[in-house]
Amino acid sequence: MRFLFIYNLLLLLFEKMLTNTAELFRNAPPTAIFAIGAFVILAFSLVIREFLNPLSKIPGPWIAKYTDIYTTYQFLSGNKPRYVHSLHKKYGIMAPRISCIEFEGSTSNPVLPIGPVVRVAPHEVDIADISAVKEIHRVGGKYLKSEFYDKIGHRGGRTLFNQTDPHLHAIRRKLLSAGMARANIVHLEPDVMQRIQLTMKRMQEENDHSGVIDVFKWWTFMAADVITELSFGQSFQTTEHGLKTPLITTLQKQSFFMAVRTTFPSLLPWAQLLPLPLLKEVQAGGQRIFHRASQAIGQYKRMVDSGLNTRRTLFSNLLKSETRELTEMEIIQEACGYIAAGSDTTAITMTYLIWSVCRNQSIRDRLVTEVKGLPDGFSEESVRDLTYLNQVINEALRLHSAVPSALPRRVPPEGATLGGYYIPGGTTASTQAYTLHRDPVLFPASESFNPSRWENPTKEMKAAFMPFGGGTRACIGIHLAWMELLLATTLFFRKFPDARVSTKEGMCDEDMGVKAYLLVSPKSRRCLIEV
Template sequence: MIRSTIEILKNASPTAISIAGAVVFLALNLVIRAYLNPLSGYPGPWISKYTGLYEKYQFLSGNKPRYVHRLHKKYGPIVRVSPTELAISDASAAKEIHRVGGRFLKSEFYDNIGHRGGKTLFNTTDPHRHAIRRKLLSAGMTRNNLAQLEPDVMKRVRLAIQRMAEEKKNRGVIDVFKWWTFMASDVIAELSFGESFKTLEQGQETQFVKALQNQSFFMAIRTTFPTLLPYAQLIPLPIFKEVQAGGQRIFMHARQAIGRYKTMLESGVSTRKTLFTNILKGGPDGLTELEIIQEACGYIVAGSDTTAITLTYLVWSVCKNPSIRDKLVEEVKALPEDFSEEHVRDLPYLNQVINEALRIHSAVPSALPRKVPPEGAKLAGYQIPGGTTVSTQAYTLHRDPDLFPIAESFNPARWENPTKDMKHGFMPFGGGSRICIGMHLAWMELLLGATLFFRTFPNAKVSIREGMCDEDMVMNMYLLVSPVARRCLIEA
């Protein structure tokens, strides 16, 4: 047999030998991945042993959280989703992975989220650099500092409700997804740059807003095909060019707006306070202008989509449940006309409604990949090898039936007396030292937006006009979420 094989090789062309060699190499590689990989003993679908392509396909389809959730239902709290990654749905393990001071560092997945590889607070993987940057940026996001910015937020919330009332009069329905998106975009722009995008005034989607709305999908492209992006202009597919163009449009706007604001500060012109005022006034130990621009880009993307999505699904869910709506209206209608965040911060039912909206329709439902420290770790009863990528996703944690019975039901009352385990499994803003720095700002917008909406439209209900149906609200899930139809029509 060996002699005949040698004869075949002698008579074969170089091309045939190369192809045969490639096939053998590929076969050996697949065998090694499947059976000699330290993760070979973990449960999961057969394809995950050999390749992560199917998982990437689900990611690019906006369906990965649902796909991984189904795997957890079938295989349990730890599932192998690719040759090198495990998904974990155990709340105690999630708490350990994301705890303050933990050694589970962000994976290389985050390297390609920023525009042209730019590093921001969100995608910095080095814990020391992250701590320094968070300390610099967190001052702008404290409750005390945000209290000074609240009038700007409230002005935009009131304008959004005014524009909704105008649309109701002219169209008969309100597209709350559109108006919440415009509002959140204008708020974060005004607080970051001292100037709004003025989308609420214009009342229509601009190229810039479209670029913002597409960033979640574009981030999926960037993280899936990082090696191709430098050659985007050479690839004859529009999507790759749109990824580059969208990111560039946001970057250029941030650079110009920050530049204008910095010039006003330096000239002594009276300027309104922003999230970056103190940093721009800072000395050599602060951030460079490029780093500030990169952070501003991150603020714009994260601060517009997440808040708008949560308010959209909150309104939709409440309007589908008249008893919940009526109870919420009863609570907020007793407020004074000139109410502030201080008036609504501790309203019990309003906070329960917001928590439930964040649970079942988390704006960031997707995996948050981390690297297991070199010495390995025991999670959910398994000893995980060092260097393994492990990920938790809010979509599954928030649907754990042991923590949240009848998990698919929108039930604010479950938050009346939350258990310790419920709190551990509730991660709408991430967790640990990497918890979302904009959480207090988001909560302010949610409190003010939900309150003013249901005070203004106490009889709001989900519309069936213009073909609106529940299928329109199925979540498209990349890194962030949006309704598949990109609309939510409400009658009021």
């Protein structure tokens, strides 16, 4: 009845408008009349659709009601996490669950909470309510990865990360988790330690030559060599060569390439035929990683098949298994994912960690004092429980999460109430670490790098802390990542206790401004440190 009433009312208004403007259209050409009429009908249909849409009650910019074009623009500009966070801040006062909060003893202005749910597109909302986030990402939950992930892989490749079918994901995760389990990673520690020590040596050589170290470059080399050595039994030796090869350049641009791939999936197959250099570059980058992974897996497989005493790697069990649960092509696709994710995330986190610590002498000196107390020949076990070291890493992961962007999920068919709003089934419900890690109630002065906030973290802080995702889709490489972060941070500040941010070659804070697609990177793709 409500729909019929609105429909009839709009028809009457439309009829009256046509009557009043009959003189205007009397001499107009038929095509103009048709075009204007079609536009009016389209406008009315959009208004009706929005009026009846259950998401119409959720706060957000007006343009999000009708199109996702502005959100897509922010995504391609590397600004979507900040844009969505600004919406949560803007609509925080409209939250149905809480009002202003003032900290006990505070004489400053009250802290405005972030809005629990904001609308970012006609059929997409972003969630910042912690209880709702836990429900979306809980183990065994019904919120499946959205079709966004179908477009991420090069030429439609499926990996553990972008597999949307929960049954197939569970099978794949079971096969791959053994290689990434902590019990297995511990045996690979000597290789990781040796690679980081070589990186320290190469950093020193660059400093001796030019008086400055580009840590973003060297952490990328280090992370790429660690993941390839652990995956294939031998590294790509980028640390030894110290050159930004086409592969390294591709890895540093991979996050942007993913953004292009997910935005224009139908155009990429025609990249070679279209006069669009960017699409050609995206396809060439994906092919470059695929080719190197294919070569490395093929070589390692031949060694396994010939009975040679091969080194233990992350893919050993899969390639040595008689049943061969994954095809060689599926293993290559997983290897591509390991190379891209294992290189970028660690390099980004280490770069922003070093930059943040070196900007604050008191933080640096406290960290140096702690790691200097370690004996020579220390192991990961020796540093795993260092209090301040862990606080520094946690704060780097909070403020400079390598994956700060939306993790879109599909609301189950029956719909759900999230953050005080009913969300119909089929809607995309996203969560982003960028906003969760900047909740002003949980993390006061959230834009400040303050490791001491982790001295006594609350249960709510821990729940909001998601640098590696959550639930069954949490990052499988978390143990390797922590090993690299612990050892690399310790070795760096033991070797370079006086490290500070450089101003040479025009280096400034703006260089470290974030470009955030799926992953992040410094705008200038460099971070210069003097030691």
